[in-house]
Amino acid sequence: MLNAYDILETIRMIQDECLDIRTITMGISLLDCIDNNIDVACENVYNKITSCAENLVSVANDISKEFGIPIINKRISVTPIAIVSAACKCSPVKFAHAMDRAAKAVGVDLIGGYSALVQKGFSAGDIELINSIPEALSTTEKVCSSVNIGSTKTGINLDACKIMGKIVKDCAESTVDKACFGAAKLVVFCNAVEDNPFMAGAFHGVGEPDVMINVGVSGPGVVRAALSKYPDANITEISDIIKKTSYKITRVGQLVGVTASERLGVPFGIVDLSLAPTPAVGDSVAHILEEIGLEQCGTHGTTATLALLNDAVKKGGVMACSRIGGLSGAFIPVSEDAGMIDAAKSGCLTIEKLEAMTAVCSVGLDMIVVPGDTEPDIIAAIIADEAAIGMVNTKTTAVRIIPAIGMDVGDELDWGGLFGCGPVMPLKKQSPSKFINRGGQIPAPLHSLKN
Amino acid sequence: MRAVITVIGHDAIGILAKVSTRCSEYNANVIEVTQSVLQDVFAMIMLVDISNLSIPFAELSDNMSALGKDLSLSIHTMHEDIFNCMHHI
Numbered sequence: 358m359l360n361a362y363d364i365l366e367t368i369r370m371i372q373d374e375c376l377d378i379r380t381i382t383m384g385i386s387l388l389d390c391i392d393n394n395i396d397v398a399c400e401n402v403y404n405k406i407t408s409c410a411e412n413l414v415s416v417a418n419d420i421s422k423e424f425g426i427p428i429i430n431k432r433i434s435v436t437p438i439a440i441v442s443a444a445c446k447c448s449p450v451k452f453a454h455a456m457d458r459a460a461k462a463v464g465v466d467l468i469g470g471y472s473a474l475v476q477k478g479f480s481a482g483d484i485e486l487i488n489s490i491p492e493a494l495s496t497t498e499k500v501c502s503s504v505n506i507g508s509t510k511t512g513i514n515l516d517a518c519k520i521m522g523k524i525v526k527d528c529a530e531s532t533v534d535k536a537c538f539g540a541a542k543l544v545v546f547c548n549a550v551e552d553n554p555f556m557a558g559a560f561h562g563v564g565e566p567d568v569m570i571n572v573g574v575s576g577p578g579v580v581r582a583a584l585s586k587y588p589d590a591n592i593t594e595i596s597d598i599i600k601k602t603s604y605k606i607t608r609v610g611q612l613v614g615v616t617a618s619e620r621l622g623v624p625f626g627i628v629d630l631s632l633a634p635t636p637a638v639g640d641s642v643a644h645i646l647e648e649i650g651l652e653q654c655g656t657h658g659t660t661a662t663l664a665l666l667n668d669a670v671k672k673g674g675v676m677a678c679s680r681i682g683g684l685s686g687a688f689i690p691v692s693e694d695a696g697m698i699d700a701a702k703s704g705c706l707t708i709e710k711l712e713a714m715t716a717v718c719s720v721g722l723d724m725i726v727v728p729g730d731t732e733p734d735i736i737a738a739i740i741a742d743e744a745a746i747g748m749v750n751t752k753t754t755a756v757r758i759i760p761a762i763g764m765d766v767g768d769e770l771d772w773g774g775l776f777g778c779g780p781v782m783p784l785k786k787q788s789p790s791k792f793i794n795r796g797g798q799i800p801a802p803l804h805s806l807k808n
Numbered sequence: 809m810r811a812v813i814t815v816i817g818h819d820a821i822g823i824l825a826k827v828s829t830r831c832s833e834y835n836a837n838v839i840e841v842t843q844s845v846l847q848d849v850f851a852m853i854m855l856v857d858i859s860n861l862s863i864p865f866a867e868l869s870d871n872m873s874a875l876g877k878d879l880s881l882s883i884h885t886m887h888e889d890i891f892n893c894m895h896h897i
Contacts, residue, residue, distance in 0.1 A: 359888065361842055361853050363895040364812055368884055422866035425886035608893040676897075 371426055375578035375640040376606065378613050379633045380430040381417050382554035384561035384569040384626065385409050387436040387470075395445040399455035402441070406433060406459035406468075409568050409623075414464040416620045420613055428613065429575075429775070433460060434559035435470035443482030453493035453500045460499040469559035471502040474549070477511040477798070487517075490524050494539040495531040501542045501557035505549035507744040509751045513547065513799040515741065521545045522737025522793070529729070529760040536770050540759040541724065545740050547747035547754045552627050552682040558720075558755055569626040570618045571683060574610035575633040576602070578640045580666075584648045595649060596669045603630065603673030611678035629683030630674035631719060632666070634694035636777035642666075642687050643696025643706075654696050655706030663687065664717035684753055686719025692772070692779030693724055702780045708739075716746050721754035726770045726779035729762040736760070738789035741799075749802050810839065810888045811858045811865070813872060817881030819850040827854065827883070830875055835862040850881075855888070 370376040390401035414431045421428040435441075435456065442449035453471050460468040471493055473483045490502050504521055507513035525540055532539035544558035551562020554571035561569075583602045584595060610628040618625035634642045643654035646662045667686045675681060689711065691697045700706035708725065715721040721743045727736075740756045747754030761770045761781050771778035815827055828838055836856040843852035861868060869885040876883030 359812065359855070359891050359895075361851075364814060364853055364891055365851070367886075367891055367894055368814055372882075419864075419866050422869045423887045424890040425869070425884050426890065605894045609890060612889060612893045 370576070370579045374576070374582045375635070375637060376576045376609070377427040377429050378572060378610060379575040379631065380432050380554050380573040381413070381428055381613065381617055382432040382434055382559055382571045382573070383410050383413050383623065384434045384552065384565055384571060386561055386565065386567045387441045388563065391441055391444055393444040393446070395442070395447060395449070395451050398441065398445060399451050402452060403455045403459045406435065406456070407462050410463040410465065412621060416617055420616050420620070424609070424613065426609060426613070430466045431464070432554065432556060432559065433463075433465050433468045434554070434561045435468065436563060437472035437474055437560050438470060439473035439482040439486040440563065442486060443480070447485065448489045449482065449486050450489045450493050450496070453489070453497050457497035457500050465499070467499050467501055467556045469501040469503065469556050470561060471500050472504060472560040474505045475514055475517045476505050476508045478514065479517070487520055487524060490543060491527040491531045491539060494528050494542050501559070503544040503546055503549065503558040503560060505546040506740065507547035507748050507799070509548060509748050509805050510801055512801040513741060513744045513748055515793065515799055516796045518737045518741045518744065519734070519793050519796065521740055522733040522735070525736050525758065526731070526733045526760050529762050533762045536772055537759050537762055538772060541757065541772065541776060543757065545756045547744035548752060550683060550753055553684050554629050555631070555633065555684060557757065565626070566624055568623045570614060570621065570623050571626040571629065572610045572614035572617070573629040573631050573633065573683060574606050575631060576606040577632045577634050577642045577645055579606060580632065581639070581641075581645045581648050584645065592665065596665055599666060599669035600673030603670045604677045607674035607677035627680045627682030628674070628678040630671055630681055630685040631683070632670055632687040634688060634690065635775050636693055636695050636698070638695060641694045641696035642689060643694050643700055647696060653703065653705045654700040655710050659710060660713045660717055663689070663714050667718040684719045688719050688723065689714055690724035692726065692770070692777040693775060694777070698777065698779065701782055708782050708784060712742065712746070715743060715754055716750055719753070721747070722756045722758060724776070724779060725758045726761050726781050727758050727784050728765045728781055729760050730765070731760050731784055732788070732790075734788065734790040734793045735784060737793045741793070745799070751804070809858050811836070811856050812886055812888050812891060813854040813856060814884045815850065815852040815854070815876070815881055817850055817879070819845050819848055820879070823850060823879065823881065824852060826875065826879065827852070830872065831856055834868055834871070835860050836868065
């Protein structure tokens with residue numbers, strides 16, 4: 358039976374503590390759209406996306422009203438375009454335009470999958486796609502791109518790291534008039550997952566069903582509010598409180614996912630057990646760490662508290678849903694988290710500390726603004742460092758950094774909305790160029806040989 | 809199918825009457841009502857059967873929110889499944 362306390366708790370979580378469903382993402386396979394004539398292939402892509410996702414937004418809006426829970430983003434992920442475009446043997450930028458038109462036609466917020474998987478080398482279509490990313494992202498609004506350059510099984514493709522260092526910079530330069538936003542729509546992964554519902558790194562893996570619904574939940578504010586009621590709890594009790602809260606958050610994700618899947622007639626894939634912050638007051642992962650007992654996020658103890666948070670979120674969520682996937686864990690995108698923004702501005706949170714944090718939480722160096730004159734080789738080395746953490750720890754890591762062209766430390770890039778704003782963070786100036794230019798493949802670690 | 813309507817705000821005469829009248833207009837059958845007034849704050853939780861609703865659920869939710877605005881109250885209409893899934897294993 359329902360009781361009044363439970364009902365009011367749920368309403369308070371939604372109204373006051375920013376509980377929401379961060380995204381419903383429809384994964385769509387484009388393998389049946391392949392044609393060696395690029396115009397025919399693009400037409401196939403447009404038609405498939407618009408027919409599969411025709412009702413996605415209206416169904417999500419109805420569910421949001423019925424359950425009284427905001428569903429912030431409606432998104433689409435597609436098969437990595439490098440696979441779809443390989444037969445065309447030309448720049449695949451037309452695919453990005455077809456994706457953008459389709460996304461606008463069905464009314465989704467973003468569409469991901471302008472992607473290539475090059476962890477062990479480049480196959481047909483990969484180089485063409487990677488080289489076209491700056492143009493694709495600067496001439497579209499809703500398209501997001503990702504490139505997987507390493508994995509625990511394959512090691513790290515250092516040639517791809519080098520290229521991506523330059524591509525990230527080019528993406529920022531080609532969108533200077535939009536506050537370098539192109540770079541914010543590009544993620545470089547190690548151990549990319551095939552069912553991730555979160556942008557900018559979502560793509561629909563080739564092992565996935567034809568069409569599928571994945572859900573990403575959120576609720577840093579709920580976790581913080583729960584912890585604030587127990588100021589004297591020991592750290593084991595803190596972990597238990599997070600687990601219980603995470604269970605409740607994830608149950609809503611499961612309910613929304615199953616309901617959306619039934620109404621759209623599409624199989625339900627996974628819930629991504631995530632704590633995704635927004636710049637809104639009370640929706641910050643950094644503030645959870647501060648609630649646990651840090652004066653400011655980024656100080657000593659940040660890695661330990663984040664590890665505990667990340668682990669407890671998973672343990673609580675795992676029983677709450679039938680299948681888990683995606684990136685599952687706490688996100689730490691600097692510009693999208695009010696507490697992280699403050700910590701970065703005060704100098705307490707540095708890129709070195711963020712790197713350590715990425716070893717114990719979801720994903721990686723995310724939404725970090727760096728000086729505009731950063732050399733591409735330095736960006737490539739940041740990518741290689743982060744990929745090494747992912748490769749060795751058998752986890753997904755990623756780099757989404759934004760070179761603020763024409764700006765330096767002390768300046769700030771502001772995109773507004775969910776993407777927030779970020780202070781330019783200092784990087785080391787010493788060159789890693791000789792390492793990066795050696796090229797080749799960093800071999801997979803010993804523990805990849807599990808067979 | 810059942811929904812939970814919660815009404816929170818300053819106490820006034822006729823809140824229960826206005827909300828239940830609106831329910832009857834849309835063919836939502838009131839099953840259970842609990843209400844309390846603590847230091848002038850009125851809180852009412854109403855369980856309603858929506859199996860034979862005359863309008864789509866989303867519209868009911870919108871109309872109830874609008875009624876809340878008119879009465880300077882906060883009214884939420886939510887499917888009972890969200891509470892069941894969050895609070896029961």
